[in-house]
Amino acid sequence: MGNDRQVINDAWNIYQAGYGNSMLGRIDAKTYFTRLRDAVVEEYKIQGFCELINILIENKVHLEAIAYSSLNDANQLLSGLPKADSERYIPYIVIPGLIHNQQIAWSDWSAYEHQNSSIYSFQNIYVVLSRTRKAGQNYHVNFLKKEQQSNVRQEETKIMEVQRQAETAIEEAKRQGEIIVAEAQKQAEAMIEDAKIKADKTVAGAKLEAEKMKSEAQANYHKNNRTDTARTLSKEMVQMFLKQERDELKKSIEDDLNVALDKNRKALGQAEAIHNDLCDKTNDLQAAWVKTLSTAIEELSSIKEDFYGHLHRWQVSLYPHELRPLAERYVELYHIVNVDKLIAGELLQLESDKSSSPTMEGLKKLNKTLTTFLRKFELSLNGLDLYVFYPESGSRFDEVWHVLEDDSNFDDTKDYKIKGCMVPGVAKKINDSSEDDVVIQAVVSV
Secondary structure, three states, X not given: OOOOOOOOOOHHHHHHHOEOOHXXXXXXXXXXXXXXXXXXXXXXXXXXXXXXXXXXXXXXXXXEHHHHHHHHHHHHHHOOOOOOXXXXXXXXXXXXXXXXXXXXXXXXXXXXXXXXXXXEOHHHHHHHHHHHHHHHHHHHHHHHHHHHHHHHHHHHHHHHHHHHHHHHHHHHHHHHHHHHHHHHHHHHHHHHHHXXXXXXXXXXXXXXXXXXXXXXXXHHHHHHOOHHHHHHHHHHHHHHHHHHHHHHHHHHHHHHHHHHHHHHHHHHHHHHHHHHHHHHHHHHHHHHHHHHHHHHHHHHHHHHHHHHHHHXXXXXXXXXXXXXXXXXXXXXXXXXXXXXXXXXXXXXXXXHOOOOOHHHHHHHHHHHHHHHHHHHHHHHHHOOOEEEEOOXXXXXXXXXXXXXXXXXXXXXXXXXXXXXXXXXXXXXXXXXXXXXXXXXXXXXXX
8 A cells, every 4th residue: 555655764763763953953843743743644644553652662662751742643543533733832741830830931941851750660651652653544534435435436536537538439329320310311302303304304205306206107107197107106116215214213312312321321330430439448348447446455455464464473473472372361350359259268178167256257258359450450440451261061072262170181182171170271353354362261171
């Protein structure tokens, strides 16, 4: 996701460079505050993690005041809250006074810079660092979602623009086709009208010629006194001439109509071919865009899964340093109260002696206090996303979650069922995983 982006001045380099004397090329405290805050926010936005925050937590580093103030403001921005007003005074830092706390102006910082109160111990800043890291991870996830949505909208806009251009081209082709068809029809009508005129003239001429021939035949009849022969000859000649003229006229009209229809069919074929070609190209282009978009989404999902897998493995590696000691103390206390039962044994022995003494009352009170503290301890673990689990009798034995009280005869080829739970285990909730992580296994018998 971040191949085309870079954090120019990363937070770790800015933190190491520090601030101070401008003669040595170092920046002033106010500029240092702003750059460090912006670098932390940018790293979480682009990368999903900040090397500076990780180093501070892992090495339990103490912070001087300006860096502490800058990280507080970064936490504000990553949490979606407005940044502090840092124009005149240093935010999040006050000087304890006799009457009320006093803010420090940037111009006065040099007078307080080297005092002990300007250093914040790791115990005091751990909560700020943890909240900043968690807020930064959420900020990165929201940034990825917005980027993905923006890319999808851009691709959809491109596809819609291509479709619009294709539809415009199709409409233009249709319009041109209609113009060509109208022109062809107009030409065909003119040709038909011209053919009709020619036919009328031809028929009229044929009639005149027939009348002329008829007159000549009559004259010849009167002249030669061969009336029957002349009448028969005149009638046959007129019919032959009219038939010949009709055939030629019919052939001429059919030829003209065929030429006009051929032109119309050609124009319509060209318009249809243009329409089909545009449709095919539009479909191919749309399929290519959809395929490219699907590939991009799959790559983004793969990168996201790899990143959260790496982040989860890194978090698990921190359990031995941060969470396991707390879980071990709980298990030890549980073992003392519920397994070893030293206090309960002493109480039974004293009761068997049928004596009531301050010692017995003290032991009872101590046993009750330890049991109550054990329950409170368990509730406190929940605040760190830890929880105590008690395997149920009859459930399947799992080597990831359970350990045997006595594994001398253990056979990993058998499917064991849990008989009883000796000591419960401790696990950590994982929100983005199908299964939680085991910090300490439960001790069971099978």
